[in-house]
Every structure is written in C-alpha cells, then in structure tokens.
Amino acid sequence: MNPLTIIWNFLSNTYHRLGSPREFYTISLYTTPVFGFLFLVLSLFGTYFGLFVAPADYQQGDSFRILFVHVPVAWMSLFVYVVMATAGAIGLIWRMKMAFVVTICSAPIGAAFTALALLTGSIWGKPIWGTYWVWDARLTSELILLFLYFGIMAVYYAFEERKTAEKATALLSVVGVVIVPIIHYSVEWWSSLHQGPTVFAEGGPKMPPEMLLPLAFMAIGFMFFYGYALFLSMQARVLDNERKSRWVKEIVSGKTN
Amino acid sequence: MNWSEFFHMGGYAFEVWTCWGLTLAVLIAFVIYPKRRKAKIRGEILRQISREQLDQENQGS
Numbered sequence A: 001m002n003p004l005t006i007i008w009n010f011l012s013n014t015y016h017r018l019g020s021p022r023e024f025y026t027i028s029l030y031t032t033p034v035f036g037f038l039f040l041v042l043s044l045f046g047t048y049f050g051l052f053v054a055p056a057d058y059q060q061g062d063s064f065r066i067l068f069v070h071v072p073v074a075w076m077s078l079f080v081y082v083v084m085a086t087a088g089a090i091g092l093i094w095r096m097k098m099a100f101v102v103t104i105c106s107a108p109i110g111a112a113f114t115a116l117a118l119l120t121g122s123i124w125g126k127p128i129w130g131t132y133w134v135w136d137a138r139l140t141s142e143l144i145l146l147f148l149y150f151g152i153m154a155v156y157y158a159f160e161e162r163k164t165a166e167k168a169t170a171l172l173s174v175v176g177v178v179i180v181p182i183i184h185y186s187v188e189w190w191s192s193l194h195q196g197p198t199v200f201a202e203g204g205p206k207m208p209p210e211m212l213l214p215l216a217f218m219a220i221g222f223m224f225f226y227g228y229a230l231f232l233s234m235q236a237r238v239l240d241n242e243r244k245s246r247w248v249k250e251i252v253s254g255k256t257n
Numbered sequence B: 001m002n003w004s005e006f007f008h009m010g011g012y013a014f015e016v017w018t019c020w021g022l023t024l025a026v027l028i029a030f031v032i033y034p035k036r037r038k039a040k041i042r043g044e045i046l047r048q049i050s051r052e053q054l055d056q057e058n059q060g061s
Helices: A003-019 A022-052 A062-094 A097-129 A139-159 A162-189 A209-241 A246-253 B003-011 B013-060
Strands: none
Touching: A003 A022, A003 A097, A003 A246, A022 A062, A022 A162, A022 A209, A062 A097, A062 A139, A062 A209, A062 B003, A062 B013, A097 A139, A097 A209, A097 B013, A139 A162, A139 B013, A209 A246, A246 B013, B003 B013
C-alpha cells in the first residue's frame, strides 16, 4: 500500500468513527483530559514568560501585557467561527450527526472569546488610545461577529424540532463566515485606530522573541482550551440527545465514566 | 523585582489585572458549566434506569 492510501484510510476511518455519537463519546473520554492538560501547561508557561520574563514595552510600559490574553482570544474568536462554520457545512452536505453538535457547542465558546476580545481591547484602549471605544472597522466588525454568534445561538433555540434547529443553525453559521475575512483585513482595507498585522506581518513578526514566545504559548494553549471546553460540552449534549439509546444507559450505569 | 512592584504593573495594575481576571473567569466558567450539565444529565438517566427496572419487577410479580 502506498503512503497516500494509508493516510486516506486513516482519515476516513477517523471520520466515520467520530461521526458516531457513541464512538465520539468513548474517544473523547481519553482525549478531553489530554487537551485540558496541554492547555494548563502551555498557558502556565505563557503566563510566566508573559508576566515575569518579558520586558515592559518601550512605548506602552506594562500595559502591553494585556496583549497575551487579548491577541489569543481575538484569534480564537475567528478560529472558533471557522471550525463552527466548517462543521456546519459538513453536517449539511454529508448529514453528519456529530458535525451539528460541534457547531452548536462551539457557538457559546466563540461568543465568549469575542466578548473577551472586545472587553480586553476596550480596557487596553483607554490608557493607550485615550478611549474605550471607537466605531472603526476592526472594532465594529468584531462587534458584528459577537451579534452573529448570539444570532446563531438564538436560531437553535427558536425551533422546537431538533433536526430543523440544527440545520438552520448550521446554515446561518455557513452564511456568516463572510465576516471572518472582513475582520481579518479590516485593518488593511480601512484606516483604523487598531494596529495592523504584527505577528503574521510581511517579512516576519515585528515583535521581539521575548514577547513572541509567551504569545505563541498562550495562543496554542487557548486552542487546546477550545478543544477541552468543546469536548466537555459535546459530551453533555451527546448524553442528552442519546439518552434513550442502550449504549448511553450502559455507560452511565456501568463503571465507565 | 519584588511582588508589590509586580502587582503594581508600572501603573497599569487595574487594566492588566482586569483583563487577565476576566479571561480566567470565563475559562473557568466554560469548564464548570458543561461538567455540571453532564452530571445533571447522568443523574436523570440513572433515575430513568431505576424507574424502568422497578417497572419490570412489578410486571414480573
């Protein structure tokens, strides 16, 4: 067998296994704690290097340390959206049960990251820009993202029948994905008070390694947090959705978690 | 660097600690809430199972 066939078989096997609520639940019991552990280790390293080791910024002093939470949560607000919309598309196209669960469980997490990005940015803006809020492209588009997340959550609860609700939620999240490039390029397309790309800038990051390292730790750590929180929430939802099935009763009444 | 200097954050104590504190609070909430929900649903399923067992025993007698 050539390596491509092996990779393809592995991917399609994983896809089919994760597509079944029971297989997802069993696998997630092992992977969820691993995600939580990796998040804890990475974020503790990031906090240590970000608050103790990194030197104060020559212009912003110690206030720049907000960066180590603001930038990761802002990136996550977009990353979660892309995952949520991709899962929504997979659910609509291939009628995959678990994909809808990913979409529905991602929405509150994404909304929380978006709200945090807006709040931390606002608190940071006061001493540095002299204002909590301006209606400029980056801030306004991020606020629209928050309302989009709220809309997606509201649509799910607006339908009585679960299957209809799942489809409507997935559809809205797929349509709304247009906001992601708008937010990303907002600082280039329109003049903005918000600074332009600093880490993924042309010609490499415009940031010294002492600041880049803790930021990388925090950013990757927050990705694992998303995996951790998503799987916890998905486990609860799968148990709820499948509570009448035999395997759920067996797992709940048995010794397994 | 001593601790009081560290907490002072060069005059930006309020901004820095509010942002880190808010983030920490949200992260904790998103771990506790699904865990509680899962425990609640497990409890409901367990009660349902014992009800079904009781029904079966009553029918048997």
